[in-house]
Every structure is written in C-alpha cells, then in structure tokens.
Amino acid sequence: MFTKTLCATALILTSATAPTFARDQITIVGSSTVFPFSTTVAERFGKSTDFKTPVVESTGSGGGLKLFCSGVGTEFPDITNASRRIKASEVAKCAENGVTEIVEAKIGYDGIVLANSKAADQVSFSLKDLFMGLAKDIPTGVEGETKPNPFTMWNEVNPDLPAIKIEVLGPPPTSGTRDAFVELAMEGGCKSFDWINALKKTDKAAYKSLCHNIREDGAYVEAGENDNLIVQKLNANPDAFGIFGYSFLEQNEDNVQGSLIDGVEPEFDAIAQGDYPVSRSLYFYVKAAHVGVVPGIEAFLEEFTSEDAWGEEGYLADKGLIPLTEDERAAGEDAIRGLQNLSM
Incomplete structure (x- = not known):
C-alpha cells in the first residue's frame, strides 16, 4: 500500500x-x-x-x-x-x-460489460432490464409510486430473459466502474419511465436516489476491486454475471463472454464508434x-x-x-x- x-x-x-x-x-x-x-x-x-x-x-x-x-x-x-x-x-x-x-x-x-461464463448461454439485456433487476426500488406501475425490488429471477424482470437467479458480482462504491455503471446503465434504464425522467427536472435528488441506488438484498454482490476474483466466481457459477471493463473481458475471452446491451455486443469497434451504450x-x-x-x-x-x-x-x-x-x-x-x- x-x-x-x-x-x-x-x-x-x-x-x-x-x-x-x-x-x-x-x-x-x-x-x-x-x-x-x-x-x-x-x-x-x-x-x-x-x-x-x-x-x-x-x-x-x-x-x-x-x-x-x-x-x-x-x-x-x-x-x-x-x-x-x-x-x-x-x-x-x-x-x-x-x-x-x-x-x-x-x-x-472503455466499455463496461455484464459478463458470464462461456459455459452458459450469452444473454441480451436492455438498459431497462438492468435497472429493474438491480435497482433498490422500482416503479409499481402507478405513476409516482415505487416499491422495494421484489424480483429474484431474471425472467421475472423480463420473460425473454433466462429463468435463473439474479446474482451480479460487481465493484464497490469506491470504484469508478461502479459509478459509471450506475450513471450509464442503471440511470439509462431508469429514465425510460416517463414520470421518472420528468422527475429529474422537478426533484433531482429524488431522481438520483431512485435511479442510482443498487439493491442490497444479496442480488448484487460487492466483489471488491479484484476483477480476477469475479472471473473465478463466474467460472464457478455459470448462472452469475459480473461487471467489469471491456479490456478485462478481452483478456479473459477464453472463459467469459459479454452480454448484449440494447442489442449491441461489447466489441472494440462498437465502443470506439459510440454504439455500445455503456461506455466511458x-x-x-x-x-x-x-x-x-x-x-x-x-x-x-x-x-x-x-x-x-x-x-x-x-x-x-x-x-x-x-x-x-x-x-x-x-x-x-x-x-x-x-x-x-x-x-x-
């Protein structure tokens, strides 16, 4: 140190x-x-x-x-x-x-990826899926109302997603990757709700609290700053996903694969051209x-x-x-x- x-x-x-x-x-x-x-x-x-x-x-x-x-x-x-x-x-x-x-x-x-083991199928998420799966509180369906996130399985978030437990290994609050994921992915999905997007103009603090708070019930697991540890855990549990930078995905492409986000794969050219939605x-x-x-x-x-x-x-x-x-x-x-x- x-x-x-x-x-x-x-x-x-x-x-x-x-x-x-x-x-x-x-x-x-x-x-x-x-x-x-x-x-x-x-x-x-x-x-x-x-x-x-x-x-x-x-x-x-x-x-x-x-x-x-x-x-x-x-x-x-x-x-x-x-x-x-x-x-x-x-x-x-x-x-x-x-x-x-x-x-x-x-x-x-760099692009921020949501990766899983190559022993599992590659998955395609929307930004809205990521918000609804990982946010601490989510909209109830009634404008202006939220509730603690009840989802435990990805197919509960979206029936097109696999019927596996929501388990995402990611960086702690001190990490720039965590900050960027929250701002680009979580907020990107959060503001897809019209009333939440409007909230940004009327109550910025409430908007940020809703869009930036990741759930703390075990679905999101803080895995520290060691991306190697995340890859090891993904190999041990093919149903889990991990959050880290594209460069680390490229270094471990024999073992893990990046999920599609809004239909775009985390690839060099897509990030360079600005097509991949979670890049920083x-x-x-x-x-x-x-x-x-x-x-x-x-x-x-x-x-x-x-x-x-x-x-x-x-x-x-x-x-x-x-x-x-x-x-x-x-x-x-x-x-x-x-x-x-x-x-x-």
Whole structure:
C-alpha cells in the first residue's frame, strides 16, 4: 500500500520550503480498470529510461482520488488513475489540502460489460432490464409510486430473459466502474419511465436516489476491486454475471463472454464508434507540484502520450484500450505535456 512509511525519510514539499531531495520513484494509485494500462506503460518506461519503474497500485478510482487529494508532498501519490472524470467535490477537497494544480489526462475509452461464463448461454439485456433487476426500488406501475425490488429471477424482470437467479458480482462504491455503471446503465434504464425522467427536472435528488441506488438484498454482490476474483466466481457459477471493463473481458475471452446491451455486443469497434451504450472515458490525474521534484514524471507523461503507447496501433490498444481519435490525441498530448491546469 502507498503509506507514509514509503517515504519516511523524504522531505515533505511545502510552498514555503524547497526540498533538498525527494522520492526517486513515481507513485501511482487509483482505478483497477486503468491499472493494467498504467502498469504496462510503467514497465516500458522503467526498461527504456534511466528512471526507476513507477510503483502502481489498484485502489479504485474514488480511493485513489482520496489519496491524491490528501496533500502535496513526497508521502502523497504523484498520479492517480480514474475510470471516471474527477468530481467537483474532489477538486474542492484537493484545493483544501493544497493540491491546486492538477493536470487531467484523458487516455482513451472503455466499455463496461455484464459478463458470464462461456459455459452458459450469452444473454441480451436492455438498459431497462438492468435497472429493474438491480435497482433498490422500482416503479409499481402507478405513476409516482415505487416499491422495494421484489424480483429474484431474471425472467421475472423480463420473460425473454433466462429463468435463473439474479446474482451480479460487481465493484464497490469506491470504484469508478461502479459509478459509471450506475450513471450509464442503471440511470439509462431508469429514465425510460416517463414520470421518472420528468422527475429529474422537478426533484433531482429524488431522481438520483431512485435511479442510482443498487439493491442490497444479496442480488448484487460487492466483489471488491479484484476483477480476477469475479472471473473465478463466474467460472464457478455459470448462472452469475459480473461487471467489469471491456479490456478485462478481452483478456479473459477464453472463459467469459459479454452480454448484449440494447442489442449491441461489447466489441472494440462498437465502443470506439459510440454504439455500445455503456461506455466511458478513462483518465489519470497528475499533481503538477510534484513535477520537477519527483524524477521522471515529465518523461513518463511523454511515454504514455506517445503514438507507440496510446495510438491506434499502440501497445495499449493491444491491451484493450479503445484509443482516442487522432485529433483528441493531438490536443491531449499538448495539454498533458504542457502541464495544463484542469478546467472543470
């Protein structure tokens, strides 16, 4: 874990005191989805430069941003990965702790999949199916009324779905994948009800509470930040489904398969073209105050934003990252390498 013990001998950076020495190794925390991409770049960077290989930890997007925003100094991370954009509340928390210069790096796209074992049939869900199967409360059929989710079987949600128990293994609340799934899949199905969609304009808090709350009765099982564990459990139970990023599905395609969502398969081209309905952007954030103090940060950014890494034919695409467009990469390269301050 990234803890203060890692840098017990390092001098803490402050605005009033310039350090005489610092950590000699970049530290990166954050998203489990971005973790394999960041790790790959870190390993290449360590082998191709005179800098030490950065330490990369998978803490979840929320957990990583919490660590990142805790302060400026060598006992705090230099970079945090995120499978969602930083929130305004997190930017404010950063500022409270003196982290006022943040560089945002949008690195590519990913799809969130609902996967199951290849020993079972591939299933096609609608966004409405996902909401009705996983929401804590659902509409009763009478406008304005809801009830605790009574469904225990998928075919109770929709007779076209298999007659199997609703059991979905997914990430915890600290995960950017969980945040994105809730916003894209759950809310996408929730607002298919006209009266709920109208509620967004009249009572945003009630709308969000209804659309974003996942049931807590055992149908949704928090499986931590370890996607490998989810795959193991899917292989052990072919009736269960798991939620994780497309890149992880691609790495485990011999064992698991992605469900269709609104008739679209989670495939590279469908995500890249925006046809797959549950897709999101991936990011990392850099603490500008650490650049020039912790060795190698600028060189690491150059490696990550090189065509060899994040380009259409780059080694990250081979790992499952859906590349940005050429124009997006050009603009991103200028902003990232120029250490442009985050603009919300």
